Amino acid sequence: MVETTRDMGAGSAARAEGLHRAYGRGAATVRALRGVSVALAPGTFTAVMGPSGSGKTTLLHCLAGMDRPTRGAVWWGDTAVSRLPERRLAVLRRRRVGFVFQAFNLMPAMTVAQNVELPGRLAGERPERGRVLEAIARVGLAGRERDRPGQLSGGQQQRVAIARALVSRPQVLFADEPTGALDRATGHEILTLLREGVDRDGRTCVTVTHDPVAAGYADRVLLLADGVVVDELDRPTAARVGERLSRLGG
Template identity: 80%
Template sequence: MTAATTATTRTATTPAAGAVPARAVDLHRDHGRGATAVRALRGVSVAFAPGTFTAVMGPSGSGKTTLLHCLAGLDRPTRGSVHWGDTEISRLPERRLAPLRRRRIGFVFQAFNLMPGMTVEQNVELPLRLAGSRPERGAVRTALAEVGLAGRERRRPAELSGGQQQRVAIARALVTRPDVLFADEPTGALDRATGHEVLALLRAGVDRSGQTCVMVTHDPVAAGYADRVLLLADGLLVEELERPTAALVADRLGRLGTTGGPFPASRTEV
């Protein structure tokens, strides 16, 4: 089976339109133009059901971060569409997209992206202030309590460990109660033990609160926290694994890095 055929026949399970917080339809993204253009995404269709945790993986240059940024409205597709619920956001002008993004989407970065001159509480309040809302202290403190940082409202980022800073970033992303939480390598700057704590926190948000989470990661152990794993190669969605073990993810990812193409249809649990 060729890679082109795989792109049209292997599509992640797609619930009914309007029933999902986020979905992409035939998503293409080119960087540059003409003969030097890089085709980062080549026809990816995928949907994310409410209350699910999805990990997106693939070799360097596979398109996973581009997919995440397009889904979160941080990048524009060249062709195809991105939908948040019943709203197609792909062609919205930035003046309409920005306020919608602040209300509907949360984003967690690898590098935390906290404001060093602000307190923890002020950092968490920031999305609400940018959206023109008056922050409710109770909502901010509830968000901090949910990530295990109650009592640290007055601290500044430099006074916290890396894991605590990432927890602040997660609280900031969740304070608006977004439809989807996107996370780009959220444990990439953390040691393994602290990374497990952050992953357990994301998993708990899905299980307890019904949060929808989509995470890019290179770590099979991190992917093992997810309900499903999407594997990308050369801008194509080539494999979808449901509730895989870390060992199975590592095996599939290793073979993908070796072959640069899709896997056989059969799946053997490890």
């Protein structure tokens, strides 16, 4: 078990301390996380990897405030988000973090701009048009605001999903297998876009991936197995990640 305790103070963009997450009861209990402590320094790109069932997606969801730990705490800066009431957490989540899914989760009848605006509108807010257009342009889709998802390639649809996550100008961007449904070339474009957000905008990015090549875009790789962090790689290469994963059976 590796305790990734770097930057565990309030200077971290996000951090988890002693996270446990269990599902079910009694003999059917599944312990997805077993005392995980990690910290995400501002302006860094972290990849989370591990075999199927290792707890990586659960960790991502807990860090993003989309799931609550059974025990332990999650912090965004100096705010203990895991202890907030659901309504306050939802408001803070919209303002502080963005989330990108493997499935693009776009509404087919809506335009690109309408899809980017949708989370804000569902929250009863009216996103500024200039901010929406800025987010669309930032992902390389300027001029496609009125197109619908069916008119776009898979990579372009994922770019819309990223624009939707970026429109609130989040401090931390979480991505769950963002290239899992894309071919290698298109995946490279998406990973380059995420990397540019870290290097150019100082955003913190965390992604779950099964692909050692994708992990090579990160500054750091956290390897999970059986709900704990068992290894950590700085400045990873695809070869090093692949070799470490093979030891874990991932």
